């Protein structure tokens with residue numbers, strides 16, 4: 001394969017957003033192949049000739065480094081192929097364990113968010129219709145039936161992950177992140193607060209994506225049509241500072257125009 005990497009990604013998925021965050025931060029050019037559960041999975045399985053393992057997206061086909069099957073691996077790849085003049089290392093040496101631990105914690109929140117979203121959509125046909133990708137809308141009731149089949153498939157496929165998490169566990173992670181960001185050591189020389197070593201790392205990105213579950217970031221949710229989960233609404237006030245931190249992080253490091261990438265370093 002030559003040219004730019006290809007990211008197979010699901011528009012609404014938090015894990016695709018994690019990978020896109022790291023790629024965008026590092027100003028890496030890539031092309032996106034949209035993925036649709038059910039049909040997309042079969043297509044991807046044929047393409048990868050992978051019939052045993054559970055297949056998830058994002059998946060990235062790189063020009064020289066093979067296929068990356070985890071958002072975490074894609075982010076690490078991005079860190080090694082940065083095209084950003086003033087980039088910091090998102091996985092700084094000696095801090096990998098801490099970054100990886102925050103990524104695992106973000107998954108605890110996201111697993112709960114996914115299962116709540118799937119249950120909510122299955123219980124609310126109007127919300128289900130709203131989530132329908134524009135490409136399926138012309139199908140009418142058949143499109144809705146397809147969405148229900150997709151939601152059921154996701155519920156079964158990720159049952160094990162859903163059973164490992166809960167609202168209490170998700171809130172514990174959010175409280176831990178809030179406390180870590182309030183600690184004196186979180187404040188970096190840039191005047192921003194960070195989860196690891198007072199500097200921007202992938203831990204911040206992973207947790208900022210997890211905070212989407214608590215409250216979607218409006219500029220992003222407009223594009224991704226992510227609904228607010230009712231179960232988290234009562235907690236938004238408690239986590240106001242965490243939400244504000246997430247908003248600032250996305251505004252600065254996930255801007256719509258990304259003009260930093262076109263600037264020269266001198």
Ligand SMILES: N[C@@H](CCC(=O)N[C@@H](CS)C(=O)NCC(=O)O)C(=O)O
Nearest residue numbers: 013015037038056057058070071072
């Ligand atoms: N460990 C994986 C998790 C990815 C994941 O759970 N992806 C889900 C997002 S909802 C997915 O692929 N869903 C579509 C499907 O299973 O068909 C990663 O970090 O990349």
